[in-house]
Amino acid sequence: MADRKLVRVLNGETVFPPPTWLMRQAGRYLPEYRATREQAGGFLDLCYNPDLATEVTLQPIRRFGFDAAILFSDILVIPDALDRGLTFVKGEGPQLTPIRVDEIDRLEPNRAETHLAPVIATVGRLRDALPDETTLIGFCGAPWTVATYMIAGHGTPDQAPARLFGYRHPEAMERLLAILAEMSADYLIRQLQAGADCVQIFDSWAGVLDEASFEAYAIGPVKRIVDRVRAAIPDAKIIGFAKGAGPLLKTYREKTGVNAVGLDWQVPLSFAKELQAQGAVQGNLDPLRLIAGGKALEEGVDRILETLKDGPHIFNLGHGITPEAPIEHVEALLKRIRGL
Numbered sequence: 388m389a390d391r392k393l394v395r396v397l398n399g400e401t402v403f404p405p406p407t408w409l410m411r412q413a414g415r416y417l418p419e420y421r422a423t424r425e426q427a428g429g430f431l432d433l434c435y436n437p438d439l440a441t442e443v444t445l446q447p448i449r450r451f452g453f454d455a456a457i458l459f460s461d462i463l464v465i466p467d468a469l470d471r472g473l474t475f476v477k478g479e480g481p482q483l484t485p486i487r488v489d490e491i492d493r494l495e496p497n498r499a500e501t502h503l504a505p506v507i508a509t510v511g512r513l514r515d516a517l518p519d520e521t522t523l524i525g526f527c528g529a530p531w532t533v534a535t536y537m538i539a540g541h542g543t544p545d546q547a548p549a550r551l552f553g554y555r556h557p558e559a560m561e562r563l564l565a566i567l568a569e570m571s572a573d574y575l576i577r578q579l580q581a582g583a584d585c586v587q588i589f590d591s592w593a594g595v596l597d598e599a600s601f602e603a604y605a606i607g608p609v610k611r612i613v614d615r616v617r618a619a620i621p622d623a624k625i626i627g628f629a630k631g632a633g634p635l636l637k638t639y640r641e642k643t644g645v646n647a648v649g650l651d652w653q654v655p656l657s658f659a660k661e662l663q664a665q666g667a668v669q670g671n672l673d674p675l676r677l678i679a680g681g682k683a684l685e686e687g688v689d690r691i692l693e694t695l696k697d698g699p700h701i702f703n704l705g706h707g708i709t710p711e712a713p714i715e716h717v718e719a720l721l722k723r724i725r726g727l
């Protein structure tokens with residue numbers, strides 16, 4: 388496992404061309420994903436079916452030969468384990484029962500072990516099925532991002548309901564985040580024990596927090612996860628993706644102790660290079676350049692490679708690939724990176 392390229396980068400090595408994978412690389416832009424998704428029934432049925440979840444995880448590896456596979460699941464399986472009424476309505480995204488302050492102390496985190504067993508089974512199967520050189524990435528949502536969906540009950544443009552909840556009920560928010568942090572740490576430990584080489588913590592909504600809230604809600608709970616995971620697995624490799632964190636990424640890495648920071652597409656490359664002096668960085672092509680293709684794609688890729696080639700870098704998008712991304716553009720992206 389130590390030789391897998393992406394793990395070497397997480398250890399601080401410079402590898403060129405950089406190991407490459409794409410957030411949401413298993414998804415609706417692939418016809419084979421749409422077919423398996425149809426077969427599964429609902430989206431959650433797909434997440435909890437080890438045969439089909441293994442299949443969709445492997446699809447982008449077979450087609451493109453990415454350097455890493457990411458477990459197929461969703462960050463919202465944690466609130467699902469807490470029985471928060473999660474459903475995925477086609478075209479509308481996730482819906483949950485908005486949580487009230489008085490419900491927080493009645494949550495039952497112990498349900499997670501049994502509930503998430505099929506996801507852990509998927510990790511084990513993947514390690515057996517993947518080519519030896521392919522890194523297997525496990526993941527969870529960061530407590531703050533998961534909490535934003537639990538509080539609003541759905542996605543919102545700026546997660547105002549969760550921000551207001553935090554200002555009005557700071558103690559309840561701290562308790563909710565602490566519960567999610569412990570559950571997430573246990574979940575990541577199980578993924579690593581089942582065969583994941585490293586894990587990523589997705590904080591997609593970190594960028595809506597002000598500085599003090601970022602410290603309390605984005606840094607604190609993620610540090611708790613990192614510390615707890617490393618107490619069980621001392622050399623666990625962890626990528627933190629705090630989308631929209633901008634200049635706070637330096638403190639984020641220092642205080643949480645993650646091995647690599649994920650960069651969204653708005654992070655200036657000059658700053659990315661500064662961050663690289665502290666350790667590995669991952670990112671950060673604008674997903675829309677992948678849709679556009681041609682010069683927009685080539686120039687975006689070249690600028691990232693040129694700026695980050697002398698330090699530890701994992702090539703990725705600055706956020707997930709979208710259903711509109713043409714398959715030929717993904718092929719062109721990989722050719723450009725690998726210089727073929």
Ligand SMILES: Cc1c2[nH]c(c1CCC(=O)O)Cc1[nH]c(c(CCC(=O)O)c1C)Cc1[nH]c(c(CCC(=O)O)c1C)Cc1[nH]c(c(C)c1CCC(=O)O)C2
Binds near residue numbers: 481
């Ligand atoms: C916020 C968030 C979620 N889920 C996730 C995040 C954090 C990353 C991000 O910001 O994109 C993370 C996630 N979701 C999914 C993965 C699988 C692994 C991967 O390929 O990266 C991962 C890592 C599958 C998925 N999760 C979802 C899909 C699409 C569902 C479908 O097939 O119908 C996939 C492939 C659904 C989902 N799940 C979520 C939303 C808001 C939606 C609806 C939006 C959409 O439809 O794209 C919650």
